[in-house]
Amino acid sequence: xxxxxxxxxxxxxxxxxxxxxxxxxxxxxxxxxxxxxxxxxxxxxxxxxxxxxxxxxxxxxxxxxxxxxxxxxxxxxxxxxxxxxxxxxxxxxxxxxxxxxxxxxxxxxxxxxxxxxxxxxxxxxxxxxxxxxxxxxxxxxxxxxxxxxxxxxxxxxxxxxxxxxxxxxxxxxxxxxxxxxxxxxxxxxxxxxxxxxxxxxxxxxxxxxxxxxxxxxxxxxxxxxxxxxxxxx
Numbered sequence: 001x002x003x004x005x006x007x008x009x010x011x012x013x014x015x016x017x018x019x020x021x022x023x024x025x026x027x028x029x030x031x032x033x034x035x036x037x038x039x040x041x042x043x044x045x046x047x048x049x050x051x052x053x054x055x056x057x058x059x060x061x062x063x064x065x066x067x068x069x070x071x072x073x074x075x076x077x078x079x080x081x082x083x084x085x086x087x088x089x090x091x092x093x094x095x096x097x098x099x100x101x102x103x104x105x106x107x108x109x110x111x112x113x114x115x116x117x118x119x120x121x122x123x124x125x126x127x128x129x130x131x132x133x134x135x136x137x138x139x140x141x142x143x144x145x146x147x148x149x150x151x152x153x154x155x156x157x158x159x160x161x162x163x164x165x166x167x168x169x170x171x172x173x174x175x176x177x178x179x180x181x182x183x184x185x186x187x188x189x190x191x192x193x194x195x196x197x198x199x200x201x202x203x204x205x206x207x208x209x210x211x212x213x214x215x216x217x218x219x220x221x222x223x224x225x226x227x228x229x230x231x232x233x
Contacts, residue, residue, distance in 0.1 A: 022204070022207060022208065022211070024184065025187055025188060025189055025192050025208065026189065026211055026215075028101065028186070028187065028188055029169070029188040029189045029190075029212075029215075030215075031101065032101055032104050032105055032108060032175070032188060033108060033165065033168050033169045035105050036104075036105045036108035036109040036111075036112055036168055037108075037112055037161070037164060037165050037168065039105070039109045039113075040109050040112035040113040040115075040116045040164055041116055041161065041164075043113055043116075043117075044112075044113050044114075044115075044116030044117040044120060044160070044164075045116060045120050045150070045157065045160075046146075047117050047120075048116065048117045048118070048119070048120025048121040048123075048124060048160075049120060049121075049124050049146050049149065049150050050146070051063070051064070051067075051117070051121045051124075052120065052121040052122070052123070052124025052125045052127075052149070052153075053124060053132065053145070053146060053149060064121075067114055067117055067118045067121070068118060069114075070113070070114030070117075070118070071114045071115050071118045071119075073110075073111065073114065074173070075107075075111055075167075075171045075172070075173045075174040076173030076174060076177065078107055078110050078111050078173075078174045079107055079173050079174030079175070079176065079177035079178050080177060082103065082106055082107040082110065082174065082177070082178050083098065083177045083178055086098040086103050086106070086178065098178065098180075099178070099179060099180040099182060099185075099186060100179075100185070100186065101179070101185075101186060103178045103179065104174075104175045104178055104179040104186060104188070106178070107174040107175060107177075107178045108168040108171065108174065108175065110174075111167055111168055111171060111174060112164040112165070112167060112168050113164075115160060115163050115164040115167060116160050116161070116164045118160075119156060119157075119159060119160030119163060119164075120150075120153075120156070120157050120160050122156065123153035123155070123156025123157050123159070123160065124149055124150065124153050124156075126153060126156060127149050127152045127153050128152075131148070131149060131152065132145050132149065135148060158223055161223060162219070162220060162223045165219055166216065166219070166220070169189075169190075169212070169215060169216060169219070170190065170212070170216065171190060172190040172191060172194060175188055175190065175191055176191050176194070179191065181194075181195060189208050189211060189212045189215075190212065192204075192205075192208050193205050193208045193209055193212070196208065
């Protein structure tokens with residue numbers, strides 16, 4: 001208990017002193033996760049809407065189970081395949097993305113994308129099926145129907161964003177494999193916590209853990225506020 005109390009005290013001191021190394025890690029974490037989330041949203045929301053609205057899409061019986069499988073992919077497996085693709089012997093090795101923030105963004109985008117896609121698809125399918133029929137009768141285009149349906153399913157889409165961001169900001173395995181946890185270059189909150197814990201530097205690990213929990217809470221609070229404004233629970 002004494003060791004824990006001392007570590008907590010030192011952790012709070014690190015936070016209070018605005019340690020430069022600590023906040024450099026925070027900055028990189030936000031950069032990587034937010035860019036990965038943005039890419040996943042740009043790709044996943046439109047595709048999810050299309051799948052949700054298109055009941056007779058060729059290959060749908062194969063595509064939907066594939067998406068659900070992707071939603072449950074172990075992050076370390078994603079990291080392994082991303083590593084192999086980006087390594088010198090891999091097909092994308094010439095890009096030089098391995099052990100860089102770009103490589104980490106690629107891995108986290110792959111993790112977040114199926115979640116955004118699958119949950120958006122489910123949210124769109126939950127909209128009143130008579131809505132597209134009524135809009136077609138009024139002369140609406142496919143794009144107008146898709147946008148209106150997305151607006152109607154906004155609570156579910158918001159949940160998709162929350163789930164996707166939560167999965168990547170707390171992820172360790174993929175960013176450890178692809179990023180290499182290089183100090184000052186690819187070290188993010190989760191990998192830094194693992195490293196400092198192994199080194200016995202519990203004060204810094206606790207400080208990083210507090211920041212990670214705070215970021216997760218603030219993110220969920222923001223999205224919850226959005227859901228409430230949209231009429232959600």
